[in-house]
Amino acid sequence: MDELLKLLRANALESPKNLARMLNSTEEAVKAKIADYERSGVIRGYQAIVNTDQLDVDLVRAVIEIKVTPEREGGFNRLAERVSKFVEVESVWLMSGTYDLLAVVTGRNLKEVAFFVSEKLATIDGILSTATHFMLKTYKNNGVLMTEEQPDERLKVSP
Amino acid sequence: MNGSKSRPEPIEESRPVTGSKPARRFVAGYLNDIPRSGIRDFFDIVSARKDVISLGIGEPDFVTPWHIREASITALDRGATTYTSNRGLIELRRQIARYLWRAFNVAYDPETEILITVGVSEALDLAMRAILEPGDEVLYHEPCFVSYNPEIRFAHGVPVPVVTRRENGFRLTRAMLEEKVSPRTKALLLSFPTNPTGATLAREDIEGIAAFAKAHDILVITDEIYSELTYQGERVSIASVPGMKERTIFLHGFSKGWAMTGFRLGYACAPVELSEAMMKIHQYIMMCAPILSQKAAIEALKSDFDTNEMRASYEHRRNFICAGLNEAGIPCHVPNGAFYVFPYVGDYGLTSKDFALRLLDEENVACVPGSAFGASGEGFLRCSYSTDLEAIKEAVVRMGRFVARLRKG
Numbered sequence: 423m424d425e426l427l428k429l430l431r432a433n434a435l436e437s438p439k440n441l442a443r444m445l446n447s448t449e450e451a452v453k454a455k456i457a458d459y460e461r462s463g464v465i466r467g468y469q470a471i472v473n474t475d476q477l478d479v480d481l482v483r484a485v486i487e488i489k490v491t492p493e494r495e496g497g498f499n500r501l502a503e504r505v506s507k508f509v510e511v512e513s514v515w516l517m518s519g520t521y522d523l524l525a526v527v528t529g530r531n532l533k534e535v536a537f538f539v540s541e542k543l544a545t546i547d548g549i550l551s552t553a554t555h556f557m558l559k560t561y562k563n564n565g566v567l568m569t570e571e572q573p574d575e576r577l578k579v580s581p
Numbered sequence: 582m583n584g585s586k587s588r589p590e591p592i593e594e595s596r597p598v599t600g601s602k603p604a605r606r607f608v609a610g611y612l613n614d615i616p617r618s619g620i621r622d623f624f625d626i627v628s629a630r631k632d633v634i635s636l637g638i639g640e641p642d643f644v645t646p647w648h649i650r651e652a653s654i655t656a657l658d659r660g661a662t663t664y665t666s667n668r669g670l671i672e673l674r675r676q677i678a679r680y681l682w683r684a685f686n687v688a689y690d691p692e693t694e695i696l697i698t699v700g701v702s703e704a705l706d707l708a709m710r711a712i713l714e715p716g717d718e719v720l721y722h723e724p725c726f727v728s729y730n731p732e733i734r735f736a737h738g739v740p741v742p743v744v745t746r747r748e749n750g751f752r753l754t755r756a757m758l759e760e761k762v763s764p765r766t767k768a769l770l771l772s773f774p775t776n777p778t779g780a781t782l783a784r785e786d787i788e789g790i791a792a793f794a795k796a797h798d799i800l801v802i803t804d805e806i807y808s809e810l811t812y813q814g815e816r817v818s819i820a821s822v823p824g825m826k827e828r829t830i831f832l833h834g835f836s837k838g839w840a841m842t843g844f845r846l847g848y849a850c851a852p853v854e855l856s857e858a859m860m861k862i863h864q865y866i867m868m869c870a871p872i873l874s875q876k877a878a879i880e881a882l883k884s885d886f887d888t889n890e891m892r893a894s895y896e897h898r899r900n901f902i903c904a905g906l907n908e909a910g911i912p913c914h915v916p917n918g919a920f921y922v923f924p925y926v927g928d929y930g931l932t933s934k935d936f937a938l939r940l941l942d943e944e945n946v947a948c949v950p951g952s953a954f955g956a957s958g959e960g961f962l963r964c965s966y967s968t969d970l971e972a973i974k975e976a977v978v979r980m981g982r983f984v985a986r987l988r989k990g
Contacts, residue, residue, distance in 0.1 A: 425897075444898070576638050578624065578637060580637070581618065581620045
């Protein structure tokens with residue numbers, strides 16, 4: 423992967439000036455490259471990685487294994503896109519193995535997610551079955567540890 | 582420690598060994614001539630302060646990669662709590678032999694030419710003790726790691742520094758060595774990439790140095806501890822130059838490239854006669870390196886993924902700090918290795934020690950004065966960028982502010 427993308431994936435808030443320093447480049451060149459990535463759709467957006475466990479909000483998240491009947495034209499794509507369009511659905515992947523689609527779904531409570539699955543997802547033509555697993559606690563998300571990291575115990579000056 | 586004083590006390594170049602007089606008469610006389618490390622003095626001063634941004638740390642800021650730690654934990658779980666053979670676990674020596682062939686194109690026999698040690702520090706001590714007769718001279722380039730000079734003297738050798746300069750990127754060339762060689766010169770100690778300058782050597786320089794060693798029948802000891810942190814160009818070890826292996830002791834370890842400083846694991850590779858001589862000392866003084874560290878090292882050598890990832894991260898930070906310091910008007914060459922920059926701060930009428938003390942006092946940024954790395958380090962500051970990028974950003978701002986104030990007078 424391009425070094426600029428690696429740095430942005432690590433910290434999307436880094437300023438173009440600092441990115442240019444790290445990459446031995448110029449601020450203008452970095453800005454132009456980022457604009458290119460945004461235009462071509464390589465970069466789809468910038469989000470904060472939030473540890474929702476620490477917030478006093480009602481939020482439950484579930485992963486749902488979905489088995490579907492592939493269609494003659496387009497395979498899994500049409501159904502996957504249909505599933506993706508629901509605002510309750512955070513992410514969707516096509517999977518190898520014993521099921522076809524994996525969806526991450528959020529809701530305010532267990533009942534809301536259960537309702538979404540039984541009323542909205544399971545009733546779509548072509549969806550054969552679903553299996554819902556609720557997430558209990560986040561330890562690591564997008565490469566970021568959600569638990570307290572150990573403090574820097576190195577000596578302040580060493581040879 | 583000076584916690585009660587408001588101003589840090591100045592660093593003494595050679596503080597006498599303290600203690601009651603009667604006990605002092607038992608201490609070997611030659612130790613009194615060897616000063617305490619300037620880094621240790623500075624450490625005492627920095628430790629007494631709060632909220633310091635430290636660019637003074639000479640070790641990786643990564644925790645050892647998890648799979649390596651996990652291998653050590655598994656070994657402990659399975660009861661690996663014993664001695665190993667004096668030379669170290671054969672599986673580790675075989676892995677090292679494969680790694681050295683892959684990375685440096687040098688071939689060492691794991692049965693007879695590789696010795697696992699407690700850090701490169703032990704390996705270097707073994708090498709010095711194995712080769713030096715009292716009065717033998719050892720050439721080494723300066724500025725350099727603080728231990729080289731004392732380690733030569735502990736083995737009753739005579740250290741002969743060869744000064745490298747900023748003007749040519751702290752390179753070492755044959756011509757510079759020819760000026761210092763004498764009939765008593767027994768060995769040449771190389772350490773590239775260099776702590777504190779970050780300098781590396783080009784192949785032509787290494788070939789010139791190899792020709793020098795052959796012409797004067799000198800042994801070369803090469804400390805390759807930072808070699809994984811070489812940013813541009815090929816990694817060349819002098820041991821790989823044809824005809825050099827027979828006159829080279831190759832030292833390496835896991836502290837820097839794999840972020841394993843606390844495991845204290847290194848190794849020495851040398852032709853069998855030299856290896857046996859070092860082994861003789863090692864078996865009596867150390868017996869063997871800790872088994873848990875050896876188990877971790879076996880795992881560490883299984884892939885290059887960790888070292889490559891860490892190198893990329895250091896490289897970004899190196900580029901950042903060099904650009905930042907130069908923009909702030911602190912001239913800083915771009916070093917090709919290790920994780921240090923060595924900016925020049927000699928234009929303000931301050932010694933590097935005073936510069937570092939005032940920087941600490943006024944801006945709470947800790948850097949190590951260049952003079953801690955030999956007299957030729959005077960006028961420079963060692964800044965380690967093996968620390969969090971956010972801390973580096975803030976340090977660069979503060980250093981820029983500090984020199985702007987100095988310029989105004």
